[in-house]
Structure formats: C-alpha cells, structure tokens
Amino acid sequence: MQEVLLTMKGISKYFPGVRALHNVDFTLREGEIHALMGENGAGKSTLIKVLTGVHAKDSGNIYIKGHSKPVNIRSPQEAHKLGISTVYQEITLCPNLTVAENLFIGRTDKLLVNWRETNNRAAEILKNLKIPAKPTQQLSNCSIAVQQMVAIARAVDMECKILILDEPTSSLDEQEVARLFGLMRDLKERGVGIIFVTHFLDQMYEICDKVTILRGGELVGEYQVSEIPRVELVAKMMGKELGDLAAIHNEAKGIKDENKEPVIEAEGLSSVSGIKPFNFKAYKGEVTGFAGLLGSGRSECVRAIFGADRVTKGKLRIKGEEVAVTSPIKAMKKGIGYLSEDRKRDGIIGDLSVRENIILALQAMRGFFRPFTKAQAEAFADEYVKMLGIKTASLDTPVNSLSGGNQQKVILARWLLTHPEYLILDEPTRGIDIGTKVEIQKLVLKLASEGMSITFISSEIEEMLRTCSRLIVMRDLYVVGELEGEDMTQDKIMYTIAGVSDQNDKEE
C-alpha cells in the first residue's frame, strides 16, 4: 500500500450566497493518478484553489505527509513550499523566454546567473523526463504539449510531491495527449501524486487509478477507476441513480414532419474549435437538444452553425439552400439566432442600456445607416420587457446592474425581436433562479408550437427531457447518438454518453 500524501477532510467553502464546497474529503497517495471529475459548479476548481492557497477554506483540515499537524495554506507560495504545484490549461510560463529560463525563473535569490550551468541543468531535467525540447529554445517555438510538459518539469524540479493538472489536455491533439500521458506515467513511477482534472471520459479511464466525483459542492464518492463502469460514473456526475425512472414527463409537442424540408441541415460540419464533423437536421416547430458532459462539444456544434467559430469543413443548408455562414451576421440574415453560453463574456454588453441591448441584434441586421429612432427602439424594448417580465428600473438602466435572470431575459428578448426561424439557446437557464427557468422552458415550448425551430442546450438533463423532442448526444467532441421519442430517457442518455449503449439491457 502506498503512503498517503495528502488528506483533505471536511473541507467547506462558502461564497456570499453560494455553497461552493460542503464537507468534502479527498485523499491522494504516492504514485497515484487521481481524477477529479464533476459538472459545472461541482466545486472542482474551488477544491483546487483551496489546496493551492488561492481561497482560504472556511472549515476542514488539510494533512500533508511529513507534517504532523494540519497545514494551513494561505498563499500559492506556501503551497509551493509544501510541494504542491499546479499546471493550468493555459500556459502560465513566459513564452518569450527560453525553456531553461522558464525552468529556473524566479527560483534563485542570486544576483548573477551562470547561464552555462543553468542550461546544462535544464538539459539534464529535459532528458530525464524525455521532453523533446532544447534548453536554449524559445518557449513559444515549442508545441503547446511541450510547453505544458516544461511547466510540469518546472513543477517537478521544484521538489513537488503533489502535482495538480487542471484540464491539461483540452487544447492538445491525440499524439500530444499520448506524450503527456507518458510523462505522467513516468512521474507516477517516481512517486509523485497527480491530481488530474478533466472532462474527457476516455482519458480518465486510460490514465487514472482513482476518481473522486463532486457534484453541487458535495462529495459523491471516491472510486477505483477499474471498478466503476462508465455509465455509473456518468450517472454519478449528473446526480441520477441508474434505473431511477422517476417519471419525467416529456411535454414536448414538437413533432418533426419528415416530408418537410429541414430548416437547418448540417453535413459533416466542423470548425476551428476542434469538434469532429457532425450531421444535424432541425425541422420547423421542433425542439432539438445537444446533450453531453461539459466540454463534449455541445456549444461548439451550434457555434459552427451560427458562424461564430470559423467553419473548416462541411456544408450547411438553410431551408435547402447551401450557404457559407462565415460570420454571425450572415447567419442572422438567414434567420438564425444564437443565445450564447457565457452570458457575461459573449452575451450582454454590460455598460449599454437595457434598451440598447434588446435592439442590438435587430439593429445590426437592419444596417448601419438605418438606425431606429429612439421612439421605435423604446417601443420594441418596452414590448419585450413587458412580455418577458424583465424587472428593470428603466429602459435606460445599464444591463449589468440587473440580476442574472433578468439579464438572460434581456438577451432572450434581443433574439426574439429578430424573429428567427431557427433559434439556438445555449444554456439559457444557467445561473438563474428556478422561477425564471420554468418561464424560459415554457416559452421555448410555446415558440416551437408557433412554428419556430429551436435548439436547446442545458447541463440539466431533466430540462432537456422536458423541452426537447429529439436529442443529439455528444462525447469527447464526437456526436455519438441521436435519441427521440421512446428512447429519450435518462438512462439511455447516460448510456449513450458513456458509450456503452449496446449493452444497456444486458449487464448494468
């Protein structure tokens, strides 16, 4: 039995109004690769931040091998001293320095540097870890994978015992991932404990020994990777028990009419975001959904349809006519609307008023030289503020002073105002209160019954079941299945996500 390196016991962390972590335990042993998994808001990043001293924990204890008492980690520097290093998805090294400089920067108090010695030592480290880079090479000339490996080498050379890899594989291709895994196995043999945060199921099964699952800030459990079947893992992450067929009634009325032409038809579409070519059809009056875990490529698919990410391959037909949607405005003019996933980053324009935010998309479609008069804009905004019940002090209030749910309604109003034939709603209910959620779901069904074709994406599976009549299931950037009618059950979805849909009746 390997020795325990790190024990976190009863960790809790509260932010104003949010319980980010509640009584979470976590154990890491020597030479273990331990996956930390969970959906949005599960508390993965908060747990990591507590461990690395970015956030102070509100309660609980952290024990580290070699320290008899619980340790108190107050800053990333202290975490470093305790042998805890983190490598993030975005490279946090200096791209304009050489590999050797990056390995040793900020680690010496000496005024003078012996460059030859530094380079020699760097060469040794690189050779030891089999990293294909030269010490004198500028870091930005290395591939992302090598840069990541240099970051790991730096951490390892700083006597780190506990290495945290926060989604390191998101921007790597398959070969690079394989290389990174090689390095991870190497470190494992040296007795380093690795915490591996990832969304990719395949990768988790390939490299990890143990997995800890978090959900909604609470610990779901710790499992041996070899002992937990995929579908159970998915179920645990989503918080559903297998066979829990608690009658979720599918109220979706949208029925596709096969004789009709699809409003949207994607054929082998893929984009710079890295999604694999996918086919997709959406019909009039139908609510379709993209299901899958976080990072599975749900948003990337719809972004390709909307022209938000540059399309690299494939065809897109809108009402039978093949079009090249090279920018959002072109998609909008063809009758597509897209409510983006990240409201703060891609949705609202914070300092603009509610009125300006509502009319923005329609205004952009109308053209630069044809602005709405203030009265027209006011009338539009007023109509939708009333229709959606947006709570705002006035139409001139800056939108960022509204609550999250109301901001979302403002963006919804923006797209409804353009009267799209095909509307994409990407996580429209994230981070908003339950009342507004239900309102939005009802609105989606109503719009579909009026003939609009809608794609609805949500991390909450009940919500998808309640609103969608057809589900496209995704895993690791691939479309892996399409479910409709009778097949649309929680279990089926989870089996499809886990990639074991063939055996669903037999084994589990």
Added chain:
Amino acid sequence: MTKKNEKAGNDLMKHIKPVIRHRLFIPIVFLIFLLLINIFIKPGFLKIGLGKDINGNPVLIGNIINILNNSTELVILAIGMSFVTACSRGQDISVGSTIAIVGGVVMRVLCGNETQPTELKAPVIVAFILGCLAGMLCGAFNGILVSRFNIQPMVATLILFTAGRSLGSMAMGGLKPKAVASFSYYGNFFPGFPIPTPILITAAVIIITCIAMKKTNLGLYTRAVGINDKSSRLNGIEPSRIKFMSYVIMGLCVGIAGFIQASRVQTVNPYTIVPGIEMDAILAVALGGNSLGGGSLNLPGSIVGAYTIQTLTSMLTTLNVNTNAIPVFKAVIIIVLVAIQTPAVKRLFGRKTQAAKPALGGGKESA
C-alpha cells in the same frame, strides 16, 4: 418648520442631483471656473469688439473669439479621438505627424514645385479633398494595423508618429513653399466676413457629427465594440470593420485640421507644426469624462474638454507664464481634473452617490 425645510431641501436635491450626476457636469464646471478666473485677471475678458484685420476689413476680435478660433484643430481632433478611444480602447498618437503629412500634401497641390508661386496651382477645394484623402489614408493604415493585426493602438500609431513629419516634408518635395494670400481665407477670415473661418468650420464639423450620430448607428456600434467586441460579433456587428472605420474617421478629422492649420500661415513647417497636439486631443477626451479604456462615447464632453484646454493655455499666456513653462502648469491642472473623475476619488467624496445605488437596486427588484 424644520420638516418643511427638510422637504424643500429634498426637493432641491431632486433637481440638483441629476445635474451633478450628469456626465458633462465636471467638464463644464471646470470650464466655467477657468473663464471666471480669466475674467478676474482681466476684467474685459468677455468683451467682443469689432476690429480691423491687416487688409482693413472689419472683423470680430476678443479673447473668447480667439479661444474659439485657436481651439478649432483640437476640437476636430478630439471628436475623432473619441471614436478611436471608444472602440479600439486605445489612442491614436500619430495625429500631429499626420497633420504634417496633410499640410505637406495641401501645400504641394497648391504650390506645385515652386517656393513662391504667384497663383494657386490648383483650386483650393482640390487641395482640401486631397488633404482629407491623405489623412484618411493614414487613418486607414493605422486602422488596418489595429483591426486586422490586433496591434495595440499606441504601438500601431507610433509608426506614423515617428515617420509622419518626414513624410510631410517629402510630400512638399523638400521645399518650403508659401501660398498666395487667397489661401489664407480658410484659416483666417473671408474678406468682409467678420467671423473667423475656423469657427465656422468647427461648427460645420460638429453639426455633421451630430447628423452622423443621428442618422447612423455609429454611436451604438462604437460603444458596443468598445465594451465587448466578442459579444458584438455574436450580435452581427463586425468589430474589426468598426475599429477600422473609427481610424478612417480620425484620419478625416486630421485632414480637416491639417488643412486649416496650413491655411493659417499659408505655409507648413512639417517639423514644428502643431507640436504635441496628439496629447492635447487625448486629454480633451479624458477631460470629457470618456474612459481612455474604451467603451464610452461622450462627444459633447470631448468638445468641452478641448475648449477647456485651449482656455487654460490662453489663460496661462495671459498670466505671462513663460511659454516653456506652460506644459508644467497644464499637466498639474489636468492631473487634478482627471483624478477627481476617477472612481477611487469619487468614492472618497461621494458617499451619497454610493448609498443611493442599493436603493436603486431595491427598486428594480420590487418593480
């Protein structure tokens, strides 16, 4: 009794508050403050009289007229700079040098290859149009660097900042020509018309800007792109196109300003023309309450800011401050002025406005 007073006070506050909170409040108050100081120093400051120019024509004279006249270039540049700042979140520091280029082009067109031509070689309107085109071309160059290559505005415009004055000299073929007096009308007076032409041009530029703001989506797009360009793109706006356009507009403003500047003395010294005007233009934008970090577009503020700077300069001249020392005084006053508009200082002095905010929040919840 006290209650009544309180109520009256509250009513008063209700009327005053919007005025104090208005985005033009500080710039205008400061401008008035400067004017009052000027009146105090020189009681006849506000007087506008009828004088005679060198040709004996009756013209308006007076300090106010001078300030309005001399600030023409700055006002026009401040308008362009506002657009650039609002949408590209950075400033164009090449405007002074670009004026040298425009001046060079205008002089070359008017004088050809002669240093003292006895007549204009081309109609003034042609020189004006070509000057504006030269300015817009420079703006387009900056715009491409900023919008397509994503170079920081200050770095991108540093190129023309460095090269512009030499280019201006080259445009004139290395000569230093002087145009005949009829070209001077545009920077001084039309014979028989008492108001300085630059003031009329300023008014025209302001009016055209107003119309453009009313008849196009320039304002909305510029602000949207400056606040969140990713989001703007997803809403059908092309951020790079808007940024490019803002630099071309800036170039047009430079063209007009350069033309006036050339006309004032009918000659151009590209190496000394409008020294440091780019910084004054940026200051005007800042004084007007625009965030230099982009996203806000307060054109009236920028215009008031430009006049404020000119008033300040002329006041310091009146006070017989050494010409070389003027920038120091300017700097001090501007630091104070910009500082009191920063959120940090506002928080220090404006407890009341802070307290008012949650109340607004409560209102929106219950509404």
